[in-house]
Amino acid sequence: xxxxxxxxxxxxxxxxxxxxxxxxxxxxxxxxxxxxxxxxxxxxxxxxxxxxxxxxxxxxxxxxxxxxxxxxxxxxxxxxxxxxxxxxxxxxxxxxxxxxxxxxxxxxxxxxxxxxxxxxxxxxxxxxxxxxxxxxxxxxxxxxxxxxxxxxxxxxxxxxxxxxxxxxxxxxxxxxxxxxxxxxxxxxxxxxxxxxxxxxxxxxxxxxxxxxxxxxxxxxxxxxxxxxxxxxxxxxxxxxxxxxxxxxxxxxxxxxxxxxxxxxxxxxxxxxxxxxxxxxxxxxxxxxxxxxxxxx
Amino acid sequence: xxxxxxxxxxxxxxxxxxxxxxxxxxxxxxxxxxxxxxxxxxxxxxxxxxxxxxxxxxxxxxxxxxxxxxxxxxxxxxxxxxxxxxxxxxxxxxxxxxxxxxxxxxxxxx
Numbered sequence: 001x002x003x004x005x006x007x008x009x010x011x012x013x014x015x016x017x018x019x020x021x022x023x024x025x026x027x028x029x030x031x032x033x034x035x036x037x038x039x040x041x042x043x044x045x046x047x048x049x050x051x052x053x054x055x056x057x058x059x060x061x062x063x064x065x066x067x068x069x070x071x072x073x074x075x076x077x078x079x080x081x082x083x084x085x086x087x088x089x090x091x092x093x094x095x096x097x098x099x100x101x102x103x104x105x106x107x108x109x110x111x112x113x114x115x116x117x118x119x120x121x122x123x124x125x126x127x128x129x130x131x132x133x134x135x136x137x138x139x140x141x142x143x144x145x146x147x148x149x150x151x152x153x154x155x156x157x158x159x160x161x162x163x164x165x166x167x168x169x170x171x172x173x174x175x176x177x178x179x180x181x182x183x184x185x186x187x188x189x190x191x192x193x194x195x196x197x198x199x200x201x202x203x204x205x206x207x208x209x210x211x212x213x214x215x216x217x218x219x220x221x222x223x224x225x226x227x228x229x230x231x232x233x234x235x236x237x238x239x240x241x242x243x244x245x246x247x248x249x250x251x252x253x254x255x256x257x258x259x260x261x262x263x264x265x266x267x268x269x270x271x272x273x274x275x276x277x278x279x280x281x282x283x284x285x286x287x288x289x290x291x292x293x294x295x296x
Numbered sequence: 297x298x299x300x301x302x303x304x305x306x307x308x309x310x311x312x313x314x315x316x317x318x319x320x321x322x323x324x325x326x327x328x329x330x331x332x333x334x335x336x337x338x339x340x341x342x343x344x345x346x347x348x349x350x351x352x353x354x355x356x357x358x359x360x361x362x363x364x365x366x367x368x369x370x371x372x373x374x375x376x377x378x379x380x381x382x383x384x385x386x387x388x389x390x391x392x393x394x395x396x397x398x399x400x401x402x403x404x405x406x
Contacts, residue, residue: 125394132303132393159390161368248370248388255392 126255129157130262137270141277146270147179150240153263155181158256159249160226160242162219167230167238167271168193168202175239178271182244188221191241198239201227205236207260209252219243226252228260230268237268301335301366304393305400319343323351326358333404334358335396338367338378346381353382362403366391 133153140146147165154160162182166175174190175198193202201208210225226242240263302313314331316322318341326334334352338345345365352358362384367374370388378386385399400406 125392128304128307128393135303155368156389156391246368246370246389249390 126258129255130258133157133259134262134266137266141274143271143274143278146267146274150263150267150270151179151181153259153267154240154242158242158259159246160244161246162244163240163242164188164191164221165230165238165240165267166191166198168236178238183219187219191221196222197224197227198222198241201229201239202236205229205231205234207264209257212251217244226260228264230271231264232268232272237272240267301391301396304396305335307393307397308400308406310406311400317341319345319348322348326352326355326361330357331361333362333364333400335364335366335400338365338369338374346378349378349381349383364396364399364403366396 136149136153137146140149150165154163154165160181164177164181164183165179166177169176171194174192177185177188177191180188191198193199197208207229208224208227212225221241221243224241224243226240228240228242229236230238230240240260302315305311305313311332314325314329316325319336320342322334322336323343325331334348336345336348340348345367349363349365352361352363363382364385364387365378365383366387366389367378368389369375375386375388384403387395387399
């Protein structure tokens with residue numbers, strides 16, 4: 001906007017100068033004229049003074065106007081401030097966006113950590129169960145106690161209601177049932193070690209899992225839904241046969257597979273070691289008795 | 297199960313665990329000593345867990361003792377019955393060792 005558009009200009013008053021006029025008639029009239037002339041000159045003089053004052057005022061106002069105009073023009077200061085503030089706003093906005101992004105990242109990281117924490121906690125829980133089971137398995141060399149512990153692990157930690165633990169015998173003799181829970185021996189009968197699910201597991205050394213275990217299904221001793229081999233190195237010495245779970249256990253949990261893996265290795269060695277120890281102890285007693293008999 | 301739970305509870309080093317052979321043995325031990333918590337199964341020889349709970353709740357010394365039942369009985373009515381008799385927690389098998397530990401810690405404010 002130009003200066004002239006910015007405000008009102010002060011106008012310069014019109015100054016009129018009058019010519020001297022000759023006296024028209026009598027001396028009286030001449031005096032009167034003189035008086036009027038002086039009066040008139042006085043008026044003119046005042047007018048000139050007034051005009052001068054007005055001009056000064058005009059000048060002062062012009063100066064003031066110019067000053068204000070320049071100040072408005074140098075609104076470069078205000079504009080600069082505004083630009084600076086706008087820049088600051090832009091930077092803050094960028095910072096805010098960066099912080100929002102970072103917040104989202106941290107939030108995602110937190111979620112990730114929380115889920116990993118849960119995962120680790122679950123893993124710890126599983127490990128604790130497995131540790132307890134493992135520790136118990138190797139806590140004794142008494143054969144019957146070992147069988148009792150295996151039974152407790154399967155019942156309490158796996159949640160099986162009907163199950164059996166069997167050892168491989170000579171060919172054609174079927175499994176030798178060592179422990180039985182939730183079933184009568186007559187229900188089991190003779191379980192062949194050569195064919196069916198048991199035969200397959202004994203041959204392959206790999207466990208057999210059916211995805212669902214129907215609690216209402218009639219038990220078929222030869223077709224256990226879950227059959228876990230008891231292995232010492234590459235040799236399978238027996239199997240754990242699970243026929244039914246407790247009613248509140250609907251499906252196998254990941255920890256169950258861990259427990260089965262543990263049982264496959266540790267239960268086998270625990271059974272084998274305790275059996276050897278019990279047999280050797282019995283033999284030692286027999287030999288000792290024999291020696292006592294010889295020396296007495 | 298007893299051995300497994302005892303082993304798990306020994307992780308709480310502030311606890312001293314006393315084992316009982318059955319409900320009657322548990323009651324005898326409870327009369328002889330003041331205990332902080334009782335953990336029992338339902339299916340036990342001689343005296344079952346529910347009978348034990350009801351008797352303990354009538355005992356002047358142990359009437360307020362926290363009682364945890366760990367059992368294979370997963371039916372809702374069994375749970376309700378046990379809780380009505382005065383059990384504080386009811387855990388069904390299969391058990392998770394940490395679940396037992398956490399329940400005991402919670403009841404004992406450890």
